Amino acid sequence: MTSTTETATAGTDQTVNNTTGTQEPVSPVSENETTEQQTEASNTESASPKKAALPKPTVHKVDYEKDTVYLYQFPRCPAIVSTSPFCLKVETWLKMNDISYENVDFKTSVKSKKGQLPFVELNGKEIADSDIIIRDLSKHFDKDLDSGLTAEQKTVSHAFVSMLNNHTSWVVRWWRYSNPQKYIESAKMDLKRAVNTKLPAPVVGFLFKLEFKQNVKHVVGHGLGHHSEEEIYEFGRSDLKSLSD
Template identity: 55%
Template sequence: MTSTTETETKVETQTPAAAAKEENLPVANDAGGDAAKDGEKPAENASAPGSPTKKTGTLKNVVTAHKKDFEKDVVYLYQFVRSPTTPSLSACCLMVETWLRMSGIQYENIDHKLRYKSKRGQLPFIELNGKEIEESDTIIRELSLYFEKDIDDGLTPDQKIMTHVFCSMLNNHTGWIVRWWRYNHPQEFLDVAQLDIKRTFNSRLPNSILNFVFKIGFRKHLKDAVGYGVGRFSLEEVVESAKNDLKVLSDFLGTKDYFFGKEPRYLDLSVFSHLAQFIYVPFGGLKEWMQEECANLLAHAERVKTKYWSDWDEILSTLEMNTHLPKKEVPAESSEPKAEDEAKKAKEEEAKKAKEAKAAEKKRLAEEKKKEREEKKKKEKEEKERKKKEKEEAEKAAKEKAAAEAEAAKQAEAAKAEAAAAETPAADGAAAPAAEATKEAAEKQETAPNGSADAAAAKPEVTAE
């Protein structure tokens, strides 16, 4: 798989004259696209029909045309997908579509999701009356002949020479400066162009894989830029070279509205298509430089855009391919069924909303009940914990009281024991002198006379009392 602008180089390096203009379609598409691989001859468009010359000429239908139900003289344009910054990131595609608008030719973009490419593997290409025409220069030349639309009619030979000179510069040098920057800075290009890479390649692969393949595809084309003489220079040198090209164009335009007067010509078309790649996908500070040094080129691009791209903003916002076509009107006979369908749809929508409201109310009530249960459970848990705590505190207080009472009883016993111990030594001390006195009286009685003995015998009795 390659990138959108990668296709601007492969075929261009084949023939320098036509090369600098055409783009080569990505070689693969993981979503089932049938773009042929490089070097392969596509199965479709295998024939090479002759190009139309005059509108009155006979055109041979091509059986392998992609658009089977084509309308006569309607141009079917195959190009790249839209971008949020410019209708096309390819100068060649933008040039062909702008020419169709300038010439007032009826055309339709085919939103082919990058599945198709021309016989030479390029974009853009067109189909006219079942016939394929490729290469932007060839497309414009052949359509100019067929529809007799020559936007350079009336130019002098010198003016036509200047057109050829400037277009050659744009195609073979200025345009390659844009490609060189994109090939060297693929991620920055993606960011500035605001590309949705999945949409661009119509792929379901992850962005990381697509980005990796995108960068690899871009970088392998650096050799093409080398072949055109810009690939070996630094960014500063390449930007300076671009400034030289733009300054020459600015000086040639001067104060004129368009390069050759009041009406746009082919050179204006080519300049606008290339300038759009500098203005709407800017790099290297060139847009800011143009505002200072080449403001007339910016005004010229805005003038062409306003004149032929009134739907520019709509394209960038919607990325639609055919905003230029009138909106299809609903047939009168189908208006009534459509109204019925709308009423039915509105009724279904109301029923759906009522069902959703009922479900929401049911959910709300369920949530409230759940919340109430949770609150109740929480309170019960808190009450249980409170009672448990109170019980533990009561048990603790009872234990502490019992312990205090036991300690008090113990202390009382100890005090009583101490008091009893203190009383016992005092009684022992009083009995000892009495015993000693009794002993002495007995000894005296044994030694004394009878009368004395009687007296002595009577004395202890008195003492005992």
């Protein structure tokens, strides 16, 4: 006969064997392996990620002040604030709206990404083209010089602006390109400073006039240059009369 103690012992052994058979075997890990894994994990955690390269500045004024407009335009002349009607337009708009701005003395060494002057920088962003500058700054500073106009008056205003930008300004260009010496004298322009060069003044004057004469082809390409001198003058007089009436 089997004793009660033996039966109990046998039952216990069977239970252990069955339990062991239904479980996944656990492989024993040596002390050395455990240490190596811990060391590897520690090294992985302590390794610092590589710092990403800082992007290159997209503006010229990197130490800008918030909401200060940095204006890039042609150099001042004794006879006029700016010889460019588009630069003059932007600066006048800034003054009329009492917006903080700074004229950047960049020695005509840079132009906008579009290859134009004027352009401005605001809060690390470049804005080029006088109309786009005024549009974007109007939105940013919540300024609207036309807010008091009726719909009809705004339409007339838009027509005049388009005339000045796309017609009258070309009359001015034609006169300048055709008469570079008169242009220099009337503006009392310091050519060496205007073009930022150390060349002798006579050489600068010769090259400046030569380039201006070559620019007449742009006026021809626009269409205005195909007309006679008197016809072009009449175009300009008509534009000015329309503005004054």
